[in-house]
Amino acid sequence: MIRAVAAVAAVALSVTLVDLFPRSILVFLAFQLSLLYVYVTRIPAWLRTGLLGVALLVLMPLIGFRNGYYLEVATQVGIFAALALGLNIVVGLAGLLDLGYVAFFAVGAYSWAIVGSPHANLIFGGGFPLAPGWFYVFLFVGLAVAAITGVLLGLPVMRLRGDYLAIVTLGFGEVIRVLANNLDKPINLTNGPKGITPIGRPPLPFGIPYSEGFYFLVLLIVAVVILVNRRLEDSHIGRAWEAMREDELAAQAMGVPLVRAKLLAFACGASFAGVMGVVFSAKQIFINPESFTFLESIGVLAMVILGGMGSIPGAVVGATVVTVLNLQVLKGFSLWLNELKNAGVTVLGYSLADLPTQLEPAKYERMVFGIILVLMMIFRPQGIFPARRRQRELAHTDKVPTAVVP
Amino acid sequence: MTALFDAHGITKCFGGLVAINRVDYALDRGISSIIGPNGAGKTTLFNVFTGLYEPDAGEVTFRGRSLVGLRPDQITALGVCRTFQNIRLFANMTAIENVLVGMHARVRLGLWDALTHPPRFHTVERGLWQRGSELLERVGLRDKANEIARNLPYGDQRRLELARALGSEPALLLLDEPTAGMTQGEAGHLMGLLRRLVADLGLAILLIEHNMRVVMEVSDRVTVLDHGEKIAEGLPREVQGDARVIEAYLGRSSASRSPRAPS
Numbered sequence: 106m107i108r109a110v111a112a113v114a115a116v117a118l119s120v121t122l123v124d125l126f127p128r129s130i131l132v133f134l135a136f137q138l139s140l141l142y143v144y145v146t147r148i149p150a151w152l153r154t155g156l157l158g159v160a161l162l163v164l165m166p167l168i169g170f171r172n173g174y175y176l177e178v179a180t181q182v183g184i185f186a187a188l189a190l191g192l193n194i195v196v197g198l199a200g201l202l203d204l205g206y207v208a209f210f211a212v213g214a215y216s217w218a219i220v221g222s223p224h225a226n227l228i229f230g231g232g233f234p235l236a237p238g239w240f241y242v243f244l245f246v247g248l249a250v251a252a253i254t255g256v257l258l259g260l261p262v263m264r265l266r267g268d269y270l271a272i273v274t275l276g277f278g279e280v281i282r283v284l285a286n287n288l289d290k291p292i293n294l295t296n297g298p299k300g301i302t303p304i305g306r307p308p309l310p311f312g313i314p315y316s317e318g319f320y321f322l323v324l325l326i327v328a329v330v331i332l333v334n335r336r337l338e339d340s341h342i343g344r345a346w347e348a349m350r351e352d353e354l355a356a357q358a359m360g361v362p363l364v365r366a367k368l369l370a371f372a373c374g375a376s377f378a379g380v381m382g383v384v385f386s387a388k389q390i391f392i393n394p395e396s397f398t399f400l401e402s403i404g405v406l407a408m409v410i411l412g413g414m415g416s417i418p419g420a421v422v423g424a425t426v427v428t429v430l431n432l433q434v435l436k437g438f439s440l441w442l443n444e445l446k447n448a449g450v451t452v453l454g455y456s457l458a459d460l461p462t463q464l465e466p467a468k469y470e471r472m473v474f475g476i477i478l479v480l481m482m483i484f485r486p487q488g489i490f491p492a493r494r495r496q497r498e499l500a501h502t503d504k505v506p507t508a509v510v511p
Numbered sequence: 512m513t514a515l516f517d518a519h520g521i522t523k524c525f526g527g528l529v530a531i532n533r534v535d536y537a538l539d540r541g542i543s544s545i546i547g548p549n550g551a552g553k554t555t556l557f558n559v560f561t562g563l564y565e566p567d568a569g570e571v572t573f574r575g576r577s578l579v580g581l582r583p584d585q586i587t588a589l590g591v592c593r594t595f596q597n598i599r600l601f602a603n604m605t606a607i608e609n610v611l612v613g614m615h616a617r618v619r620l621g622l623w624d625a626l627t628h629p630p631r632f633h634t635v636e637r638g639l640w641q642r643g644s645e646l647l648e649r650v651g652l653r654d655k656a657n658e659i660a661r662n663l664p665y666g667d668q669r670r671l672e673l674a675r676a677l678g679s680e681p682a683l684l685l686l687d688e689p690t691a692g693m694t695q696g697e698a699g700h701l702m703g704l705l706r707r708l709v710a711d712l713g714l715a716i717l718l719i720e721h722n723m724r725v726v727m728e729v730s731d732r733v734t735v736l737d738h739g740e741k742i743a744e745g746l747p748r749e750v751q752g753d754a755r756v757i758e759a760y761l762g763r764s765s766a767s768r769s770p771r772a773p774s
Contacts, residue, residue, distance in 0.1 A: 340625035351601035360587035360616030
């Protein structure tokens with residue numbers, strides 16, 4: 106009871122604070138933490154679902170009216186959550202270390218970018234861009250194209266494991282990026298490093314503004330991805346993947362067809378990235394190969410590992426933490442350091458204003474992120490929300506897989 | 512009528528080493544054992560039977576179908592399943608999940624079923640869990656269904672591997688040293704269990720075993736391998752008295768003395 110009140114109060118209080126101080130990063134972080142608190146605290150399931158639902162469906166868009174950037178952050182979190190969930194299937198469940206995951210994101214993004222912009226006229230003559238409504242069709246096209254790419258990557262690496270697989274997938278990710286960079290000739294498919302713009306945006310019902318529209322679209326896709334993830338995990342397919350991760354040879358000896366199971370894992374993981382790629386390209390209006398660097402793959406992998414390998418809430422929380430760190434906390438940190446520097450604050454008798462440019466605070470961002478990752482790996486290597494084995498009620502009656510106690 | 516399982520002329524080399532040399536092996540029902548000194552090629556033979564190795568020569572048939580060139584998962588689907596000498600459970604999964612993976616070859620559901628959850632999915636899934644807990648019951652691990660496999664004591668892990676193999680509904684079960692590391696009492700229990708399995712499910716069992724007392728007690732037939740060749744085959748007491756077997760185990764000079772004498 107007291108927890109329920111605390112949960113409601115935490116959300117209400119933090120939202121009020123955001124309303125009062127719409128520019129404060131700390132206050133927005135408090136809002137996010139209140140949601141995390143609602144998720145982990147022991148309250149009735151209906152209350153938890155209700156609170157999270159209200160927060161995500163109503164409060165977050167309202168916050169977006171006070172400060173549009175927060176909604177942008179939330180949308181980015183959603184995009185990366187879907188990516189992390191996709192990679193979670195490949196790395197967390199099936200145990201196939203994929204360091205080129207962002208390639209599938211790129212494939213999805215380019216599949217809409219090319220035909221959703223006037224760029225395709227250079228290739229096919231005329232008739233482009235496609236009507237904005239096609240965007241919704243291309244969500245599925247992007248999914249399919251990415252899934253096929255996943256299978257194509259999977260086929261040659263079937264026999265590889267662990268480090269070897271990681272190296273090949275890393276190379277694959279780079280191949281896709283380099284292709285995007287260089288396919289402006291002989292046929293101008295990707296417009297090279299200049300990128301493609303303007304990419305068409307989908308028509309939205311009820312005249313919703315684009316920022317809110319994309320937020321809801323991303324939220325919907327993440328919800329579907331979570332559902333798909335859970336269903337796969339709780340089926341014979343998910344069990345086969347996990348068995349493969351634990352012991353490939355034994356899994357095969359127990360009747361798991363390795364080739365099919367691996368290709369399926371690659372295709373499923375890739376398809377989520379493909380869908381989000383389509384959304385991403387429409388949201389950004391402009392894409393170029395710079396959005397799909399190796400660092401992005403590593404970022405998504407960091408989300409999965411930070412959150413807890415093979416864990417769905419872990420992937421979502423990991424995506425949130427990393428995205429918020431990158432977009433807000435580290436930015437805020439370097440801004441703060443800059444302010445100190447400009448104000449000429451002295452530390453231990455040394456004026457910060459005299460810092461050489463090599464030690465620009467903005468350059469610490471990556472380092473701080475790295476330190477956080479290292480500290481996590483030392484003190485909590487299993488991640489924030491490690492995957493828990495579900496304990497099932499095996500009663501003497503025939504109702505077998507029911508109660509799911511975390 | 513041909514035998515349930517028939518292998519003949521099996522040869523397997525690793526580089527210059529002939530691990531298995533033209534071995535013939537056939538079995539039909541009951542419990543058969545393969546014994547032999549370390550390095551005799553017993554496990555290699557198992558690996559050939561279950562598709563982990565492809566033989567350099569020879570033919571393996573099961574119910575009249577050739578197994579050579581099939582993948583291990585296909586062989587399992589046909590009804591030949593195995594356990595491993597060094598336990599290879601899915602360490603971070605629960606006991607019941609291990610058994611469920613064992614049933615993979617028998618699950619008639621596709622990706623679409625898993626995504627859309629039609630009524631059929633729930634029926635099948637419920638049936639799997641039901642049968643999984645029955646199998647755990649059979650090996651005496653019913654109350655440990657939700658334990659993580661890695662946390663189980665050694666003997667339980669061996670029995671869980673057996674339950675997992677049974678999950679694939681094999682007609683022929685290959686057990687690679689199932690009593691290794693067990694006390695004599697535990698081994699006796701396990702053999703009782705194997706006997707019941709043969710009686711209840713009508714399956715054929717092939718054992719690799721070092722525990723001689725167990726082998727002689729439980730086997731309907733014993734085959735002795737040495738240096739990759741079959742040197743004796745027959746009823747347990749026939750094999751026990753065979754001069755070549757005693758020689759293989761105890762060395763040449765002791766063959767003339769009592770088999771029990773220290774050499």
